[in-house]
Amino acid sequence: MPKAKPEMRIIFIPIVLLFIVFLILPLAVLFIRSFDTGQGYSVSNYLTILADQEIRESIGNSMKVSGITALITTVLAFILAYSIHCTRIYRSLKSIIRTGILIPMLLPTITYGFAIMYSFGNQGLITKIFGRNLFEIYGFNGLLIGYVIYTLPSAFLLIHNSFKYIDKKFIVVSKLMGDGTLRSFMNTIVRPLWGTLGGAFVLSFILSFTDFGIPASVGGTYNVVATQLYQVMLGAIPDFNNGAVIAVLMLIPAAFGVVLLTYLEKFNFHYDKVTEIEMIQNKGRDSVLGLISSVILIGLLAVFAVMFVAPLMNGYPYDLTFTFKHFVDVFQSSDLINVYKNSLLVAGLTALVGTIVAYAAAIINVRTPIKGKATFDILSMVTNTVPGMVLGLSYLLLFNNSSLKGTFTILVLCTLVHYFTTPYLMAKNSLAKMNPSWETTAELLGDSWLQTIRRVILPNSASTVIEMISYYFINAMVTISGIIFLVTAQTSVVASKIKELQHFAKFNEVFVLSILIFCTNLIIKLLGDYLQKRQSNSR
Numbered sequence: 096m097p098k099a100k101p102e103m104r105i106i107f108i109p110i111v112l113l114f115i116v117f118l119i120l121p122l123a124v125l126f127i128r129s130f131d132t133g134q135g136y137s138v139s140n141y142l143t144i145l146a147d148q149e150i151r152e153s154i155g156n157s158m159k160v161s162g163i164t165a166l167i168t169t170v171l172a173f174i175l176a177y178s179i180h181c182t183r184i185y186r187s188l189k190s191i192i193r194t195g196i197l198i199p200m201l202l203p204t205i206t207y208g209f210a211i212m213y214s215f216g217n218q219g220l221i222t223k224i225f226g227r228n229l230f231e232i233y234g235f236n237g238l239l240i241g242y243v244i245y246t247l248p249s250a251f252l253l254i255h256n257s258f259k260y261i262d263k264k265f266i267v268v269s270k271l272m273g274d275g276t277l278r279s280f281m282n283t284i285v286r287p288l289w290g291t292l293g294g295a296f297v298l299s300f301i302l303s304f305t306d307f308g309i310p311a312s313v314g315g316t317y318n319v320v321a322t323q324l325y326q327v328m329l330g331a332i333p334d335f336n337n338g339a340v341i342a343v344l345m346l347i348p349a350a351f352g353v354v355l356l357t358y359l360e361k362f363n364f365h366y367d368k369v370t371e372i373e374m375i376q377n378k379g380r381d382s383v384l385g386l387i388s389s390v391i392l393i394g395l396l397a398v399f400a401v402m403f404v405a406p407l408m409n410g411y412p413y414d415l416t417f418t419f420k421h422f423v424d425v426f427q428s429s430d431l432i433n434v435y436k437n438s439l440l441v442a443g444l445t446a447l448v449g450t451i452v453a454y455a456a457a458i459i460n461v462r463t464p465i466k467g468k469a470t471f472d473i474l475s476m477v478t479n480t481v482p483g484m485v486l487g488l489s490y491l492l493l494f495n496n497s498s499l500k501g502t503f504t505i506l507v508l509c510t511l512v513h514y515f516t517t518p519y520l521m522a523k524n525s526l527a528k529m530n531p532s533w534e535t536t537a538e539l540l541g542d543s544w545l546q547t548i549r550r551v552i553l554p555n556s557a558s559t560v561i562e563m564i565s566y567y568f569i570n571a572m573v574t575i576s577g578i579i580f581l582v583t584a585q586t587s588v589v590a591s592k593i594k595e596l597q598h599f600a601k602f603n604e605v606f607v608l609s610i611l612i613f614c615t616n617l618i619i620k621l622l623g624d625y626l627q628k629r630q631s632n633s634r
Contacts, residue, residue, distance in 0.1 A: 102543075102545055103459060103463045103465050104465065106455050106458075106459060107459050107463075107465055107467070107468070110452060110455060110456050110459070110471075111467075111470060113452065114474045114512070117490075117508050117509075117512050118474065118477060118478065118481075118486075118512050119477075120493060121486070121489035121490050121492070121493045121494075122477075122481065122485075122486075122489050124489060124492050124493045125339050125342055125343065125485070125488065125489040125492055125493075126339075126343060128335060128336060128339040128492055129141070129336065129339035129340045129342070129343045131336050131339075132336065133336070140336050140337060140339075140340045141340055143337065143340075144337055144340045144341060144344070149318065149323070150320075150323060150341070152318065153318040153319055153320045153322070153323045154320050154344065156235075156317055156318060156319050156320075157303075157304050157319040157320045157321070158304070158348075159235075160235055160238050160239055160242065160303065160317075160319065161242070161299075161300045161301075161303035161304040161348075162300060163239060164239060164242040164243055164246060164299055164300070164303045165246070165295075165296045165297070165299035165300040165303065166296065167239075167243055168242075168243050168246045168247050168250045168295070168296075168299040169250055169254075169292055169295045169296045169299060171243070171247055171250075171391055172247055172250035172251040172253075172254050172255075172295055173254055173288075173292065173295075174384070174387055174388065174391065175192055175196060175251055175255075175388055175391060175392075176251060176254040176255040176258050177258070177284070177384065178192065178384040178385065178387070178388040179192060179193065179255065179258070180255075180258040180259075180261070181258075181284065182377075182380060182381045182384050182385070183376055183377075183381050184381045184384065184385040184388070185385070188385060188388070188389070191392070192388055192392055193255075195392050195395070195396060196247065196248050196251050196392065196395070197248050197252075197620075198248075198395075198396060198399070199244050199245060199247070199248055199395065199399070200248045200249075200569065200573075201569060201573070201612070201613050201616035201617055201620065202399070202573060202609055202612060202613055202616075203308055203572075203573040203574070203575055203589070203590040203593065203609070203612060204241070204245050204306055204307075204308030204309050204573070204575065205307075205308035205309070205311055205312050205575055205590060205593050205594055205597075206308075206402065206593065206605070206606075206609040206612075207241045207244055207245060207308070207309055207312070207398070208237065208241055208308070208309050208310075208311065208312020208313035208314075209312055209402075209593075209597075209602060209605050209606070209609075210398050210399050210401055210402050211232055211237050211240055211241055211312075211313055211398060212232060212237075212312070212313060212602075213401040213402070213405055213411070213412075213602070214397070214398050214400075214401050215228070215229060215230070215232045215237075215240075216232055218412035218413075219232075219401070219412075220400060220401040220404065220412075221397060221398075221401075223412070232313060233313055233314070233315030233316075233317070234313075234314065234315040234316060234317035235317050237309075237313030237314070237315070238309060238310060238313060238314060238317065238319070240398070241309035241312075241313060242299075242302075242303040242306065242309060244395060244398060245302060245303070245306060245309060246298070246299035246302045246303055247395065249298055249299070249302065250295040250298060250299050253291060253294060253295050253298060254288065254291055254292065254295055257288055257291040258288070261283075261284070261287050261288070289359075290359040293355070293356075293359040294356050294359055297352040297355050297356050297359075298352075300348070300352065301348065301349050301352045301482075304320070304321075304345070304348050304349070304482075305321060305345060305349065305482030305483065305484060305485075305576065306321060306576060307321040307322070307325060307483075307484055307575060307576040307579060308575045308576065308590070308594075310322045311325070311575075311594060311597070312597060320341065320344070320345055321345075321484060321576070323341060324338060324341045324342060324345065324484055324488070325484075325579065327341060328488065328491075328580060329580075335492060338488060339488070339492065342484070342485040342488045342489070343485075345482055345484070345485050346480070346481065346482070346485060349480045349481065349482055350480055352480075353476060353479065353480050402606045402609055402610065403606075403610065405602065405603065405606050406421040406422060406603045406606045406607050406610070407419070407421075411603075421603040421604070421606075421607055422607055424603075424604070425604055425607040425608065425611075431592070431604065431608065434587050434588060434589055434592045434608075435589055435608070435611055437503070437586060437587060437588050437589075438571075438572055438588040438589040438590070438612070439615070440503060441503060441506050441507055441510065441571055441588055442567075442568045442569075442571035442572045443568065444503070444507045445507050445510045445511050445514075445567050445568070445571040446564045446565075446567040446568035446571065447564075448507060448511060449510070449511040449514065449515070449518060449563075449567040450518060450560060450563045450564050450567055452511065452515070453515055453518040453519040453521075453522055453563060454518075454522045454556075454560060454563065456471040456474075456519055456522075457471070457519055457522035457523040457525075457526055458522070458526060458548065458552070459471065460472065460523060461523055461526040461527050462526055462531075462552065471519065474515070475515060475516045475519045475520065476516075478512055478513065478514075478515045478516050479516040481513070482576065483513050483574060483575075483576030483577030483578075484576045484577070484579065484580070486509060486512065486513050486577055487509055487576070487577045487578060487579060487580040487581055488580050490505060490508075490509055490580070490581060491580045491581060501581075501583040501585065501586060502586065503586055505581055506578050506581055506582065506586060506588070507571075509577050509578060509581060510567075510570070510571045510574055510577055510578065511567075513574070513577045514566070514567060514570045514571070514574075517566055518563040518566055518567055521559050521562055521563050521566070522556070522559055522560075522563060525556045525558075525559035526552070526556060529552065529555060529556070533547065533551050533552065557630050558627045558630045558631060561623050561626045561627050561630065562623060562627060564623070565619055565620060565622075565623035568616075568619050569616045569619060569620065572589070572590075572612050572615060572616055573590060573612060573616070574590060575590040575591060575593075575594065578590070578591060579591060579594070589608050589611065589612055590612075592608065593605050593608055593609065596608075
């Protein structure tokens with residue numbers, strides 16, 4: 096590893112300053128504002144909020160529905176991952192599961208609610224198939240379905256990735272040792288995954304607890320803490336001080352989740368070598384798990400089927416005449432097209448700037464000896480803890496009277512900071528696997544540190560960079576929680592426009608815009624996968 100050089104500090108200092116100004120300072124202002132009473136500083140705001148029965152019920156409702164969601168999601172995600180890694184179901188089915196489970200990630204969460212309404216409502220597509228209402232969709236039931244759909248892909252990816260590092264030869268050894276099915280399953284599968292399963296539960300809980308999009312569409316009278324914060328801040332008379340208190344309270348479960356994740360790390364197993372073996376054939380196991388996995392996937396995707404059907408009907412569900420009218424209307428509406436262009440602009444800039452920042456931070460941390468480089472690990476932990484709505488509100492409080500207010504810049508910066516953790520860890524893990532002596536060797540050959548980065552390090556991590564760009568772009572297209580307090584009429588993006596269209600019951604426009612987001616993100620995902628595959632083949 097080369098000695099610390101001026102160019103390393105030139106990169107290190109601006110990134111640290113970026114996070115001080117756009118993460119630490121806004122959160123500090125939020126925290127201080129929560130104690131501001133107008134006549135001084137005290138805990139009276141907290142006492143007022145905690146004495147409010149509606150707020151207490153909202154927090155309790157959030158805890159309840161998020162806890163149940165996390166439990167269901169973790170079980171379903173485990174079943175899907177187990178079916179892929181520990182059975183001999185058809186390879187094509189495994190590929191369909193791996194791909195299909197990621198589809199909800201390409202859509203904004205607020206769309207989930209409308210899809211649930213049009214699927215399970217009185218005239219919903221699934222209701223018509225069954226001939227009756229299956230359950231009441233507004234309130235707890237709708238939230239539970241929406242949250243499970245929302246959190247299942249993330250939980251699956253986490254467990255799916257951990258399954259790759261389980262040595263399956265121990266399953267065979269356990270059977271040869273005479274262990275029963277349950278004992279073998281617990282010792283060779285569950286125990287090595289215990290930390291990951293706990294992590295999936297915590298991740299699902301936090302995502303559900305802090306989401307705004309789903310309760311905004313199907314929450315009904317079942318108040319949760321995210322909608323309470325929205326009502327306090329964007330009601331007839333915004334209450335910034337009490338809003339800050341609710342935001343701080345939202346941080347507590349997220350912070351507790353990070354502490355729990357750190358604790359669960361000790362349960363993770365580390366094998367010296369992972370042996371790839373073919374699983375023993377068991378037709379009964381494969382048939383049952385293949386069927387269960389198919390039902391989970393079909394159930395997940397069936398909710399979104401109506402999104403592609405409704406806008407092609409003249410007046411779904413009453414007039415089922417086929418038409419392209421709703422698509423034409425959207426494409427002829429300069430307002431809606433401008434909103435879509437805004438989304439592309441914000442997503443593109445976030446992907447570009449965010450990838451540069453995250454990659455540079457990872458290089459400084461992994462490939463340099465500069466003092467204070469571990470700061471980026473701490474910052475990534477903080478960004479992973481702070482919910483989008485809390486970060487957006489902290490920006491509103493800090494930059495309300497600045498030139499950044501109502502600009503695309505603040506939307507890009509908020510999204511960049513909010514989703515920093517995953518791209519940063521992607522880059523960090525990739526760079527850590529490279530030969531640590533490359534920079535020293537290049538320096539002996541006369542190359543500068545920056546030339547080594549450009550000529551050696553970057554080409555060898557190109558696949559990761561592509562993945563980082565894809566991740567940032569897709570999440571910037573679908574996010575609503577982080578930017579709901581920051582958008583204006585001029586900077587409105589598709590996700591926030593959908594929230595506005597809800598008030599006018601323009602659900603055809605909602606679905607057309609959702610399809611636009613879906614198709615855009617799908618193209619980016621497929622393009623990213625193609626470029627990654629091409630990059631791998633060229634090495």
